[in-house]
Amino acid sequence: MDLIDRLRELSVQIPKQQQYISTEEATKNALVMPFINALGYNVFDPTEVTPELVADVGTKKGEKVDYAVLKDSSPIILFEVKCCGVDLNNVHASQLYRYFSVTAARFGILTDGINYHFYSDLDAPNKMDAKPFFVFNMLDFDEGTVDELKKFTKSAFDVDDILSTANELRYKREIKAIMAVEFNGPSEEFVRFFASRVYSRRLTQTVLEDFTEITKQAFRAFLNERIESRLKSALDSEAQEIVPEQSKPTEANEKAEEEIEQDGVVTTSDEKDAYMIVKSILREVVDVKRIAMRDVQTYCSVLLDDNNRKPICRFRFNNKTQKYLGIPTADKQEERIPIDDLDDIFKYADQLKTVVNLYL
Known part of the structure; x- marks a missing residue:
């Protein structure tokens, strides 16, 4: 069974389980362990996956990370788990951050069992980045995101291969986030960029206010037209397939x-x-x-x-x-x-x- 099929099997169970998951331990057992297992790692083999991995970090003794995926007895991926439903954007992965700097692992994952935020040390060696370079949502994924996730499976794991595209993934994600913000409420800088190319006179505050609404409408119209174009193409293709059956009324x-x-x-x-x-x-x-x-x-x-x-x-x-x-x-x-x-x-x-x- 391919990874995307295993993930689909897990994803359909989540809506049934969510209302019964109220602790981090329940999140680990019901959601995170099956996810790690889907990546090809045996969660019941401590030589592959070690829960509650302990290490001394500076003055802190007995620091633990929830799970560590191992290769040749050395950690390669660290997991810090929060309770299902927590907004990970408002959570500081403190244990993951501290532990990252004292292990050989190049990847840390912060998760609530549904959203998985992947971190590395792209900005400074041995120091976990403040922002994830890849985000995976168990309730919203496609073949493209699963292809990126496949790089973390046991059979395909290669540090250099992942890091070679990590920066690109991070920048794509951040640009998409900016586009989403601009789509809902264009900033003055964004409006000015387009207005200056179609309006030859001075851009007064009143003109910019008018162009804010124009830009918003144009942006939405553009996306709708692209969607309609792709939908029409799909419908036309489907219509051609069924025309022979409908050409003669029975x-x-x-x-x-x-x-x-x-x-x-x-x-x-x-x-x-x-x-x-x-x-x-x-x-x-x-x-x-x-x-x-x-x-x-x-x-x-x-x-x-x-x-x-x-x-x-x-x-x-x-x-x-x-x-x-x-x-x-x-x-x-x-x-x-x-x-x-x-x-x-x-x-x-x-x-x-x-x-x-x-x-x-």
Whole structure:
């Protein structure tokens, strides 16, 4: 089984376990140990993984790090575990930081069992960096991030190989974070950069204020157009595949259409478009041929294997003032999420993937 498949198996269990994990020890047992095991290290072999590794650091005696992955009896990766749900961005990895400088390990990982922050000594030798160079989220990963994680597996671990791309990973992550901030609220510097290229007169404060909103709208429009372009390409490709089957209306199809009209159920263009968006999101985790749509009077369902017991989501678009996306929760209830635009469905891609993974 490939690493991404092992991680998917673990990720679908997390929503079921989270509410029962309230301590660091529970986080270690339920989440971190399976993660280390997925990387190919035997957590029950102390020559590969040592829990509570002890060392004296300066005046501090008996310092411990939660886990140390070993190679040839020497630590290569250190883990410091915090309780599941803790915001790692607000946590200082004190034990990891101190222990890092007195071992041969070049990599330290701070984790809450869901998010894994990978650190090294890129800025100064034997001194752990203040910022992680790589972040892995067990509830939100793709093939690209898993490919980076593979470098830390037992079979592929190579210090030089990891460090050769570590800086690039760090800078990419930080640039993406800056872009996210600018996307939500463009800074004056960001606005001025674009305004100066399209506006020939003096950039007064009033002009900059106007361009702040213009820049925000342009940024959003650009991203939406890129998304729509990729979605259209995927839909066109899919349409070409099914045209031969639909080119000749069959008696069964005509009968089905008559039954829909008699029941007063009309599948709207918004529902069809939303269905295609959901399929484009889920094609990463399941064969889209297994995703079906059923429309009734009050809502439109998207199902796995056309099975009512496997609902993926519901489109509640009949309310003229507000559309809702319904997503099943862990306790089999439906969370109704208001959406203003069909593109908003992309914001809930992770939840939709989690629902499907639970069935799989």
